[in-house]
Amino acid sequence: MSEQDYRPIVFTDIDDTICQNERLVAASAREGLVSISRTMLHATCMTVKQQNLLRWLVQTTELIPVTARSIVDFSDIDIDFGGSRRIVANGAVILGPDGRHDEEWAALMAAEMAAYQDRFEAVLAATSSIGRERGHVLKAYVTSEFGMSISALFRTEDGSTDVLVDLRSGLCDLLPGWHVHLNGNTLAFTPPPVSKRRAVEHLLTKTDGAHMRPVIGMGDSLSDLPFMSGCDFISIPRGSQISSAFAN
Numbered sequence: 001m002s003e004q005d006y007r008p009i010v011f012t013d014i015d016d017t018i019c020q021n022e023r024l025v026a027a028s029a030r031e032g033l034v035s036i037s038r039t040m041l042h043a044t045c046m047t048v049k050q051q052n053l054l055r056w057l058v059q060t061t062e063l064i065p066v067t068a069r070s071i072v073d074f075s076d077i078d079i080d081f082g083g084s085r086r087i088v089a090n091g092a093v094i095l096g097p098d099g100r101h102d103e104e105w106a107a108l109m110a111a112e113m114a115a116y117q118d119r120f121e122a123v124l125a126a127t128s129s130i131g132r133e134r135g136h137v138l139k140a141y142v143t144s145e146f147g148m149s150i151s152a153l154f155r156t157e158d159g160s161t162d163v164l165v166d167l168r169s170g171l172c173d174l175l176p177g178w179h180v181h182l183n184g185n186t187l188a189f190t191p192p193p194v195s196k197r198r199a200v201e202h203l204l205t206k207t208d209g210a211h212m213r214p215v216i217g218m219g220d221s222l223s224d225l226p227f228m229s230g231c232d233f234i235s236i237p238r239g240s241q242i243s244s245a246f247a248n
């Protein structure tokens with residue numbers, strides 16, 4: 001193997017790790033802020049520290065983004081990851097450097113997710129009744145790629161999270177084994193086969209010399225922790241959901 005092939009492998013979350021919403025950037029970190037939204041709908045940006053972190057990672061590691069973003073949302077951000085492979089849609093989809101689907105992974109996901117596809121309708125129906133009972137309007141939608149439903153997401157119109165906590169308890173009985181994630185004003189339910197950690201493990205089996213190379217996991221959210229803890233080292237941004245959980 002050449003020296004190049006011994007580079008560390010870094011699996012990194014995107015939002016709130018190497019970029020963030022412009023309105024959440026502290027006044028002390030605004031100098032040199034760069035917008036990376038192609039459509040400007042979401043005003044995603046990078047601080048100077050995040051820009052320098054990304055540049056260093058691209059130059060010295062094999063950098064692989066791991067994100068809940070859909071393929072379309074991923075293409076909205078203007079970040080050069082160094083032409084790497086990427087894991088999107090919470091691990092349901094793996095794309096090669098040329099943007100092509102990892103066929104082996106796609107076939108596995110299609111087979112394992114088939115049994116869960118008709119559950120999404122029941123989830124949405126149960127949600128509106130729980131929202132009505134609590135007097136809240138819940139926004140609910142299902143993410144999908146290539147016609148496969150992947151996650152059910154919920155938000156409240158008024159930004160209150162209490163009803164989302166109630167909804168989480170109500171749906172846990174209906175959806176045993178599903179991944180549940182509440183962060184801020186978003187509640188997500190995802191069937192068991194979809195997993196960032198499984199996708200990371202799959203990519204490592206297809207990576208030359210992976211057993212010799214340090215593997216680092218970076219992320220801000222508790223939902224990132226399973227894939228991060230499967231790596232040799234982890235890296236967590238200050239002020240993130242994970243660091244707050246550790247600090248408390």
Ligand SMILES: [Mg+2]
Nearest residue numbers: 013015016220
């Ligand atoms: Mg994140």
